[in-house]
Amino acid sequence: MDTTVNVHYKLLCLWSCVMPLSSASLCVAQTLTVPPPAYSIAARRSGVPSNVLFAVALQESGMTLRGKRLPWPWTLNLAGNAQYFATHADACRALRAGLMRLPAFRIDVGLTQINLGHQRRFYQDPCEVLSPNKNLTIAATILREQYRVDEDWLMAAGRYHRPAGGRPAARYRRSVARHLNDLALTEGGRP
DSSP, X not given: OHHHHTHHHHHHHHHHSOOOTTTXXXXXXXXXXXXXXXHHHHHHHHTOOHHHHXXXXXXXXXXXXTTEEEEOSSXXXXXXXXXXXXXXHHHHHHHHHHHHHSOGGGEEETTTTEEXXXXXXXXXXXXXXXXXHHHHHHHHHHHHHHHHHHSOHHHHHHHHHOTTOHHHHHHHHXXXXXXXXXXXXXXXXXX
C-alpha cells in the first residue's frame, strides 16, 4: 500500500515539526516518562490510572520512533495485519477500504486498537475511532468496565484484550505489566 511504504519517514518528519495541541502531539509522548495530556484527561474522566491507559496504548499501537516506543494514533489492524499511517486521512481511507472486504470484528483501530465489531456502541462513523481523544475515551471506558469485575488493573487490561481470559489475556497482562514497569523506572516510582 502506497501510504505505508514511506510511513516511517513521514512519521519522523511529523516529529520534527511542532504539531498543534489538538493533533498527534497529544497522543504520543516525547519520552516514556509521563502519559501525555490526552491520556490523563480520558483516564480521569473514567477513573482509570493514566499510566494503565498509556501502557495499553503502548501495547496496542506502539512503534519505535527515534529510539523510543510510542503509541501511534493512525494505526489499523486489518485481519491481523498491522498498518501505521502518516495521517488521519490515510488511515480513514484504508479503514473504509478494509470495511468493504472484512467484517468489522476483524478490524482494530487507533491508539488503543478498538475493535469495530465488539465496540459498535461507541461510534457512528468508524473513522471517528481514529480520533485520539475518542479512541482514548472508549478505551478508558472499557478498562473501567473490566476493572469492576475484580478491581485489579492488570486483570482489567487482560480482559480489555480478551474478555474470555485464558492464555492470550495472560500474555497481554504480562506485556502491559512490562510497559508499566518501564514507565515506573523512568519516573523513578511505581505504577
